[in-house]
Amino acid sequence: MESSRSNNIVVKVFGSSVSYMRRWLFRALSVGAIPRHVAFILDGNRRYARKWNLGEGMGHRAGFLSLMTLMKYCYELGVKYVTIYAFSIDNFKRKPEEVQYVMDLMLEKIEGLLKEESIVNQYGVRVEFVGNLKLLSDPVRLAAERAMELTAKNSRAILLIAVAYTSTDEIAHAAQQSCLDKIQTRSGFCFGFAKADDDAITIRLGDVESHMYMGVAPDPDILVRTSGETRLSNFLLWQTSNSLLYSPRALWPEMGLRHLVWIVLNFQRVQPYLERRRKLLS
Numbered sequence: 001m002e003s004s005r006s007n008n009i010v011v012k013v014f015g016s017s018v019s020y021m022r023r024w025l026f027r028a029l030s031v032g033a034i035p036r037h038v039a040f041i042l043d044g045n046r047r048y049a050r051k052w053n054l055g056e057g058m059g060h061r062a063g064f065l066s067l068m069t070l071m072k073y074c075y076e077l078g079v080k081y082v083t084i085y086a087f088s089i090d091n092f093k094r095k096p097e098e099v100q101y102v103m104d105l106m107l108e109k110i111e112g113l114l115k116e117e118s119i120v121n122q123y124g125v126r127v128e129f130v131g132n133l134k135l136l137s138d139p140v141r142l143a144a145e146r147a148m149e150l151t152a153k154n155s156r157a158i159l160l161i162a163v164a165y166t167s168t169d170e171i172a173h174a175a176q177q178s179c180l181d182k183i184q185t186r187s188g189f190c191f192g193f194a195k196a197d198d199d200a201i202t203i204r205l206g207d208v209e210s211h212m213y214m215g216v217a218p219d220p221d222i223l224v225r226t227s228g229e230t231r232l233s234n235f236l237l238w239q240t241s242n243s244l245l246y247s248p249r250a251l252w253p254e255m256g257l258r259h260l261v262w263i264v265l266n267f268q269r270v271q272p273y274l275e276r277r278r279k280l281l282s
Contacts, residue, residue: 022257026077029261032268035221037081038074039243041235042067044227044251051251057101062253064109068119073260075123075157081217083160085235089132089169103140106163110143114150124156130213131165132173160217167237174211178203181211214239221274222267226252242278244270 042063049059067084074082086106092099113120113127120127129144136144144163182201209215219239225231228249232240244267248259 022073022076025261029264029268030078032264033271034078035264035267036079037083037218037220037222038079038263039083039085039220039223039236039240040067040070040252041085041223041225041229041233042252043225043229045253047227048251048253057098057105059253060102060105064105066253066255069257070255070260071119071125071159072123073257075119075125077260077264079157081158081160081220083130083162083214083217083220083236085162085165085233087131087163087165088234089135089164089166090234092135092164103137107140107143110140110147114147120151120154120159124154125151126154126158127151128158128160128216129163130160130216131163132169133164135164158217160214162213162235165213166234167232168234170213171208171238173213174208175203177211178207181207212238219243221271222246222263224248224263226250226255242274242281244274 045059045063047059048062049055049057054062071082087102091102112118115121119125127147129148133141133144144161179201182203214236220236220243222244223232223236223240224246225233226248228247230245230247232245236243246263246266248255248262250259
């Protein structure tokens with residue numbers, strides 16, 4: 001009994017010391033520019049499971065733990081928007097049992113996000129699911145809609161979860177919705193946006209951008225893809241023309257504080273250039 005109490009005291013003291021050092025580190029980083037929006041491609045869950053001979057799907061569970069930790073660090077650092085690429089439309093082509101496992105895990109974790117002690121409630125996070133949500137199973141889609149409804153009034157930070165998402169689908173959806181909006185306000189049809197000159201339907205950049213799934217957030221300052229891969233894999237192609245692309249070699253479940261520090265330091269190194277480029281293009 002006495003030994004257990006002593007161990008608990010040691011754990012609390014150690015935890016407090018680590019938390020203090022992390023806050024000190026974040027204050028030092030805050031001397032430079034802090035990214036407003038960081039996006040992650042969560043690559044390497046399956047490779048992590050194979051690397052450590054874990055059971056089927058355990059890599060995804062390990063990846064979820066890393067996600068919760070990195071989200072906490074991001075919000076403590078002052079990052080307002082965090083976007084994760086949770087599930088691509090192309091992922092539906094994987095083995096049915098793997099897709100079902102990921103959907104079941106997603107349902108479980110969405111429900112976990114809504115618990116009182118979750119990171120969402122601790123940090124006042126609004127949850128936004130972005131993508132073609134009608135492709136999801138009914139339980140997952142309804143859970144996602146409930147999470148968005150219950151966190152809608154949170155404003156301290158925003159978590160965007162890209163699920164059933166690809167950029168090409170997002171752009172096609174935005175173009176179609178823009179066209180439909182024009183049709184609703186005038187008669188005629190939209191064939192490649194071309195008609196007789198006196199009855200043309202013109203789709204402008206702002207029309208398309210207003211219908212993007214990601215329209216609820218500013219463009220990312222940084223896009224991080226783990227496991228050393230440098231492909232965008234059809235993710236945020238529209239939004240990342242002026243973003244820093246960073247590819248640490250760590251598999252997603254291996255990501256931690258030191259990786260986030262390097263991400264921020266790399267951003268601070270190129271941030272003046274990125275800012276000048278944005279101003280030139282605005």
